[in-house]
Amino acid sequence: MQTNQIFLLFCGILLLLGLVAFFLGRAKAARVRGAGISMYAQPDQYAWFTVLSTAGPALMVGAIGAFVMLLLGAEIPTFYLLSGSLVVAAVGLAVGVMQVRPEFHARQAIEHVIRLLLAGAALISIFTTFGILFSIIFEALRFFQKESLWEFITGTTWSPGASFLEAAGRAEEGSGGGQFGSIPLFAGTMMITLIAMLVAIPIGLMSSIYMSEFAPHRVRGIAKPMLEILAGIPTVVYGFFAAITVAPIIVDVAGFFGLDAAYNNAVAPGMVMGIMIIPFISSLSDDVINSVPDSLRQGALALGMTNSETIKHVVLPAALPGIISASLLAVSRALGETMIVVMAAGMRPNLTANPLEDMTTVTVSIVAALTGDQEFESSATLSAFALGLALFVVTLTLNIVSVVMIRRFREKYRINDL
Known part of the structure; x- marks a missing residue:
């Protein structure tokens, strides 16, 4: 019998045992309750507890067995693993039916299982974050066993050279080793991210203020979904738009002012990336501004403030923690963007x-290091993980700073105290 057939048979038998457990548990609880004995739960709750005691341990045994086989390399025959799970299910059915008695809190037991499932989720x-980090x-x-950490942090030249050929034993005699200074990559990343934020934050924040404070309900119902469509456009489409449309316009404008601009410049991907992440800021900021209690607005207006003064001195300070969170989320999104930079800014560190010159980012260099015919043990390939670790540290630092700032502003502009 094939593995798929065995698995289907296992699912069918387990479903049958679950049905048997449900009806047996409910029937026993109904008999006890029919005898005039008070119980701590309804018959259906005892029935569902019996189902959980039947299927839960069986699925857990199967999951543990699959984990052992996949990650630890152990060889466990599928038939024996699933058969053992069914035996555990039968034992769980018997135990669950035995637990159907007046003094047993079936509802609390079910809620405890649900809490465990939610905590596991x-x-x-x-665990995924720690797995990625490790x-x-x-x-x-x-x-870093092959290259200098200090050179990686402080070096100003990124040129992997023939390091992958050296690792494969195919390097030509006298060929130089690679240089792995990450400063040009992070400088390009920060430059493009800064341009994107200069575009996204003002436009996103002003659009959210308009939609939440000034726009009629009908206009808001049309404008907000249309604005959020920007978040669903594939990044490769934004890359085409940046390379074919925006970059030539920037070259022409720079030439009009007597400046020399390359077609692969940092302004084009920065502007297009800023347009792409406008929905992240506008949508979240709009929700935060709408969550400010209307009593604050009414009180400010009753004291003689204009609508603009109310927004500036009352609404925005109260919503500032959420606006900061939205902005830093957009920064993290911009730091991780790759396709727009590849197509519009180039790949030269x-x-x-x-x-107005061409440059590249950390994520583009990571993609370049992990693609192509390269030896995995080479410094050129392993540099992708060093860059990923550095980028992880940068984004983690941004998140920590955002949490600190949010707490500080939340204490200063606590809505409950206003």
Whole structure:
């Protein structure tokens, strides 16, 4: 019998055992209750507890067995694993039916299981984050065993050279090693991110203020969905728009003022990236501004403030923690963007303060290091993990700063105290 057939048979038998457990548990609870004995839960709650005691342990045994086989490399025959799970399900059915008695709190037991499931769902993101971090750290340590950490942090030249050929034993005699100074990459990342924020934050914040404070309900119902469509456009489309439309316009405008601009410049991807992340700021800021109690607005207007003064001195300070969160979320989104930069800014690591020149970002270099015919053990490939670790540290620092700022402004402009 094939594995798929065995698995389908297992699911069918487990479903049958669950149905049997449900009806047996409810029938026993109904008999006890029919005898005039008070119980702590309804018959259906005892029935669902019996189902949980039947299916829960069986699924857990199957999941543990799959984990052992996939991650630890153990060989457990599928038939024996699923058969053992069914045996555990039968034992759980018997135990669940035995627990159907007047003094047993079936409802509390079910709620406890639900709390455990919800806590497990919340822990998945935490464990995933740690798994990503550990996988990056281990490979980054291999890179720093080959290259200097100080040179990586302070170096101003990023040129992997023939390091991947050296790792494969195919380097030509006398060929130079790679240089892995990350400053040009982070400088390009920060430059393009800064341009994007200069576009996204003012437009996004002003659009959210208009939609929440000035726009009629009908206009808001049309404008907000249309604005949020920007978040659903693929980034490759934004890349085409930046490379074909925006970059030539920037070159022409710079030439009009007597400036020399490359077609692969930092301004084009920065502006288009700012347009792309406007919905992140406008939508979140709009929700935060709408959550400010209307009593604050009415009180300010009753004291003689104009609508604009109310927004400036009352609404925005009260909504400032949420606006900061939305802005920093947009910064994190801009730091991780790749396709727009590849298509409009190029892939040359260029340490310059002129945004009209071509430059690249950390994420583009990570993609370049992990694609193509390269030896994985080379410094060129392992540098992607070092860059990923550095970018992780930068985004983590931004998140910590945002939490500190949000708490500080929340204490200063606490809505409940206004």
